[in-house]
Amino acid sequence: MNLRRISYRILTGTLRGEMPKKLIEEAYYRLGLSHAQRAFVAEMVYGTLRWLMKLDWIIDRFLERPEKLDGKVRNVLRLGIYQMDFMGSVPDYAAINECVELVKWIFRRKPYLVKPMARLTNAVLRRYQREKGRLRFPSLDEDPVRHISINQSHPEWLVRRWVKRWGVEWTLKLCEANNSPPPITLRANALRCSRDQLVEELKGEGLDVSPGRYAPEAVRIEGHPVFERLESFKKGLFFLQDEASMLVVRALSPQVGDLVIDVCAAPGGKTTHIAEMTGNLATVIALDASGERLKLIRENCARLGITEVRIRRHDASEPAEDLLNRADRVLVDVPCSNTGVIRRHPDLKWKRSEEDIGKLADLQFRILLASAQYVRRGGVLVYSTCSLEEEENEGVIERFLEEVKGFEPESVADYLPYSAKELVTREGFMRSFPHIHGLDGFFAARLRRR
Known part of the structure; x- marks a missing residue:
């Protein structure tokens, strides 16, 4: 072979x-x-x-x-x-x-x-x-954008954006982090075990594990085991997920008895987390436009023992009439440029262009506009991306609050674990960076309908 x-x-x-x-x-x-x-x-x-x-x-x-x-x-x-x-x-x-x-x-x-x-x-x-x-590479002092682009292997357009926004040293450290293999993190399935129980189970299977840093359900694992062969995987004791992604659901803070709509749900990481956090005692409606990807939600729910998830195929940019003004919680984890997860998906660097950022921001705004119509009065919406780009994050939220009346931002600080407070920005948003926090790059904003 x-x-x-x-x-x-x-x-x-x-x-x-x-x-x-x-x-x-x-x-x-x-x-x-x-x-x-x-x-x-x-x-x-x-x-x-x-x-x-x-x-x-x-x-x-x-x-x-x-x-x-x-x-x-x-x-x-x-x-x-x-x-x-x-x-x-x-x-x-x-x-x-x-x-x-x-x-x-x-x-x-x-x-x-x-x-x-x-x-x-x-x-x-x-x-x-x-x-x-x-070989002599471009000089950092003479041409920092070209130097970082070649030496750290990132598209020049992306390096130029980051240097303009955050400076040379910051960008260099980010690109270095993107070129480092990411940690593997598991989310303990609260329906079947505690984090400590999962740690002991995994150690019993010969793995080197430790508790996560920010999310109370997170477990970090060394090496690259074949998870499908582990008994703990077969028993549905965990789900592979970065801590930053777990914290998005923490910011949503779903409660027992809630009707929760996950708008762009596949493959179901956040959907299943919502169900686990509420002990299978909330109704979760998982929407996604891809029938093929909806199968992944069904498979994950079955393995994890999740029963209260209703799965529907739906285009997130158009509101579903039967769900208007009904939801206690709405999660809007939109399609994005994925510039916060380059370390996991290095091919993304070569599949994106700068023109994609504006196009994605328009799509994200349309999805947010449609999804906001599901929120009942007093209900909560969380908007999130795994992008580092301002246009896809703060820019979408600012445009939404300018054009749509009846929503006000709430700080995520009151809903994240104390260990994650350093991820909260002055505006009350959640922001994580690979080179600063060791997490995937995520953004989350919490809005409440008055």
């Missing part, structure tokens, strides 16, 4: 728009990969995606006409240089030889291309091996 061929195929599929996690899991089950083999493929794919811009900059230094380079060869070179620079377990000579053999395999049906493409691959990688110590 050739793991580099598998990695190449998954990288190629990802850059064509597919989801790397899905492709890796499909390969794991279809090909019967071992845990170590899956980990190797994941490292190759996610690592190459994480450092894609830096890898391309390096590749282009060794080509006379980089724009003419065949895309398949570029992907092999990306994988090769990633192994040489970041995977200490792979000697340079092995990475080079394997990449040359991979190129031969890729072009096996075009024999006239096999030798020239293999020679090119070998020449670029061997020259890099000899000269990498002499």
Whole structure:
């Protein structure tokens, strides 16, 4: 079984728009990969995606006409240089030889291309091996945006936005955090166990775990186990979720007996958390436009023992007439640019453009406008994103409060655990950052209807 061929195929599929996690899991089950083999493929794919811009900059230094380079060869070179620079377990000579053999395999049906493409691959990688110590990257002092963009492998448009808003040092630290593998956090299922009980259960399964820092239901785990094989997973004792995402539901503070509407619910992380916090004694209506993703909510509810969730397919940008003015709580976790979760999904850096930010902000406003109509008088709405961009966060809330009467902001401080108070802004919003708090980047605002 050739793991580099598998990695190449998954990288190629990802850059064509597919989801790397899905492709890796499909390969794991279809090909019967071992845990170590899956980990190797994941490292190759996610690592190459994480450092894609830096890898391309390096590749282009060794080509006379980089724009003419065949895309398949570029992907092999990306994988090769990633192994040489970041995977200490792979000697340079092995990475080079394997990449040359991979190129031969890729072009096996075009024999006239096999030798020239293999020679090119070998020449670029061997020259890099000899000269990498002499490469000179753009200077941080002379061109900080270009320096951070290349050295930390982030799109230049995104780096420029962040530097303008937060400054060079702040942006550099954020990008460094985005390039670090994120922690794995589990949410203890309060319907079936306490956090302490989950910790003991996981330790009994041989895992290295510790309590989370901000959310009382959070457990941090070291390593990358195959969760589906754990008895604790099969028994529905936990759900994989970042602490920042857990805190959004804490800001919503659902109560027993509430009617709660989760507007963009799939895959069900926050929906199931709401049900757990209320002991299956609130009615939760989960809406999502994707029928396929609604299946994930059903599966998660079944595994976690959640019974009081009603699942409906619905376009969140249009109000559902039968739900108007009925809800005690409404959660509006909108589609966004996902710039707060780049460390988990490095492919997002290459799938977004600056134009997306304004388009998403308009969509988010429409969804918020529709969702606000579900809130009864005295009820609460929480708006949240996993974006760091002001237009998608404060900008949407400010526009909503200007155009819609009858809602007023409430500080989330009274609803978050004491340990999470540092995440509360002066305006009373929740804001988390990977490089400051070690959490995914999230925003949450709490509004009450008068």
